[in-house]
Amino acid sequence: MTVEHYWAPTTLPDALDHLRGGDVTILAGGTDLMPQSHAGRVTLKRGLLNVRRVPELHRVERAEGAVRIGALCTITELMRDPLVREHFGLLADACDHFASDQLRNAATIGGNVCNASPAGDTLVPLLALDAEVELASKPDGRVETRRVPLADFFTGPGRTARAPDELLCAIRLPLPPPGFVGRFFKFGTRPALDISAISIAIGGVRSGRALTHVRVAYGAVAPVPLRARRTEAALEGAPLDAAAIDRVAATARDEVRPIDDVRASAWYRKELVFNMTRRILGDVAQA
Amino acid sequence: MSLKREIGFLLNGVETRATVPVDMSALAMLRDVLGLTGTKYACGEGECGACTVLVDGVSVCSCLQFAVDCEGRTVSTIEGVSREPLGAKLEQAFVDCGAVQCGFCTPGMVMQAKHFLEAHPHPTRDEIKRGIEGNLCRCTGYVKIVDAIEAASRGDR
Numbered sequence: 001m002t003v004e005h006y007w008a009p010t011t012l013p014d015a016l017d018h019l020r021g022g023d024v025t026i027l028a029g030g031t032d033l034m035p036q037s038h039a040g041r042v043t044l045k046r047g048l049l050n051v052r053r054v055p056e057l058h059r060v061e062r063a064e065g066a067v068r069i070g071a072l073c074t075i076t077e078l079m080r081d082p083l084v085r086e087h088f089g090l091l092a093d094a095c096d097h098f099a100s101d102q103l104r105n106a107a108t109i110g111g112n113v114c115n116a117s118p119a120g121d122t123l124v125p126l127l128a129l130d131a132e133v134e135l136a137s138k139p140d141g142r143v144e145t146r147r148v149p150l151a152d153f154f155t156g157p158g159r160t161a162r163a164p165d166e167l168l169c170a171i172r173l174p175l176p177p178p179g180f181v182g183r184f185f186k187f188g189t190r191p192a193l194d195i196s197a198i199s200i201a202i203g204g205v206r207s208g209r210a211l212t213h214v215r216v217a218y219g220a221v222a223p224v225p226l227r228a229r230r231t232e233a234a235l236e237g238a239p240l241d242a243a244a245i246d247r248v249a250a251t252a253r254d255e256v257r258p259i260d261d262v263r264a265s266a267w268y269r270k271e272l273v274f275n276m277t278r279r280i281l282g283d284v285a286q287a
Numbered sequence: 288m289s290l291k292r293e294i295g296f297l298l299n300g301v302e303t304r305a306t307v308p309v310d311m312s313a314l315a316m317l318r319d320v321l322g323l324t325g326t327k328y329a330c331g332e333g334e335c336g337a338c339t340v341l342v343d344g345v346s347v348c349s350c351l352q353f354a355v356d357c358e359g360r361t362v363s364t365i366e367g368v369s370r371e372p373l374g375a376k377l378e379q380a381f382v383d384c385g386a387v388q389c390g391f392c393t394p395g396m397v398m399q400a401k402h403f404l405e406a407h408p409h410p411t412r413d414e415i416k417r418g419i420e421g422n423l424c425r426c427t428g429y430v431k432i433v434d435a436i437e438a439a440s441r442g443d444r
Binding site for chain 2: 002003004005006008027029030031033034035037038039044048050052076099100101102103105106191192193
C-alpha cells in the first residue's frame with residue numbers, strides 16, 4: 001500500500017477529523033516509524049497524519065492533583081521540565097537513560113507509549129507512577145476524550161487499547177504521595193542506545209524500616225511492560241531486612257515471564273530481576 | 288509511486304524548496320534531492336549519528352526525520368557549519384587535533400558537538416563523552432575527537 005494522503009493539521013479537531021476514516025498512520029517524532037517502515041516491519045497506511053504541528057499536544061501543565069504531559073513532549077523536554085523533575089524523578093531518570101541525545105531530541109513520550117514495546121524506556125516508570133493515558137476522538141463531530149490506566153492500555157507487544165480513530169493526546173500522572181521516592185534501573189550492554197535486557201522501577205514512601213504505597217514495574221520481561229502486583233504486595237509494609245528483601249526479590253523473579261531473545265535468555269533475565277531488585281531494595285534500606 | 292509534497296524550509300540560512308516523497312527521510316532529501324552529500328548515510332536507523340543535522344537548532348538523526356516534516360523549519364548541515372563562529376571553531380579544532388581518521392563520522396560528530404557545546408559551553412571530558420554517545424567512530428579515534436571538542440570549548444587554536 002502506498003501513501004495516498006498526507007496531512008499536517010495545526011489543531012486537535014482537524015487531526016481527529018483525519019483519523020475518523022481509520023487507515024491512517026500517525027507520525028510524531030518518527031524515530032521508530034521511519035526505520036520500521038523502511039525495513040518493512042511496519043506498512044504505512046493510506047493516510048499519513050503528521051500531528052507534530054498541533055500545539056495543544058505539546059504542553060506540560062498542572063491538572064487537578066496531577067500533571068498532564070502532552071503526547072508530543074520530547075524525551076529531552078521531559079528530562080528538563082521543572083514539574084517532571086520535581087515530582088517524577090523516576091521518569092526523569094528513565095529519560096536520561098533513553099537512547100542518545102539525537103533520539104531524545106526527536107522521540108516523543110506519546111510515541112514511546114503507543115509503540116508499546118515491552119522494553120520501552122519510559123513505560124516502566126510511567127506504570128510505577130500510576131499513569132493514565134488520555135485518548136481523543138471525534139465520532140459525531142464533537143471531540144470526546146476517555147482515560148485509560150496505562151496498565152490496561154498495553155494489550156501485547158506493539159499493541160494497545162487505542163482505537164484506530166483515537167489519538168493519544170496526553171499522559172496524566174497523579175502527584176505521588178508526600179515522601180515518595182523512586183528508583184529506576186536499566187540493564188543493557190552499554191549505557192547509550194541500548195534496548196533494555198530488563199528495566200525496573202520501584203517507588204514507595206519510606207515509613208520506618210518499611211516502604212508503603214509501593215509500586216513496582218518491570219520492562220522487557222513479559223509481552224507488555226509489567227506492573228508487578230504480587231511483588232508489590234510482598235514489599236508493602238515489610239521491614240526491609242535481608243530476609244524480607246530476598247523474599248520480595250524471589251517473588252519478583254517468579255512473577256516476571258521473560259522470553260529468550262537476542263538480548264538475553266529468559267533465565268538470565270529472571271536472575272537479573274532477582275539480583276537487581278535485591279540491590280535496589282538494599283540501597284533503599286541503607287538510604 | 289509514493290505521494291509527493293513540495294516543502295519549503297531554511298537550509299543553512301538559504302530559503303530552499305524541494306519536492307519529496309512523503310515517506311522519504313531528511314537524509315535522502317539532503318543527499319539525493321538537494322545534492323548535499325556532507326551528511327553521511329551509515330546505519331540508517333539512528334544508532335550511529337553519522338547523519339546528524341540540526342533541526343530548529345536541535346540535533347537529530349536525519350535518517351529518522353521525515354523530510355516532509357522539515358516544512359517551515361530551520362535545517363543546518365555540515366555544509367553550513369563554518370558560517371557560525373562556534374561551527375568554524377569546531378571545524379578548525381578537528382583539523383588541529385587530527386580528530387579525523389577515515390572522516391566518515393566527522394560531519395555527524397561536528398554537528399553533534401556544536402549542539403552539545405551550545406548547551407554546555409564549558410564541559411568536562413566526561414560530559415563531552417556523554418554528549419557524543421550517539422555518534423560512533425568505527426576507526427575508534429575517540430580520544431582526539433574529545434580533544435577537539437574540548438579545545439573548541441576552550442577557544443584554543
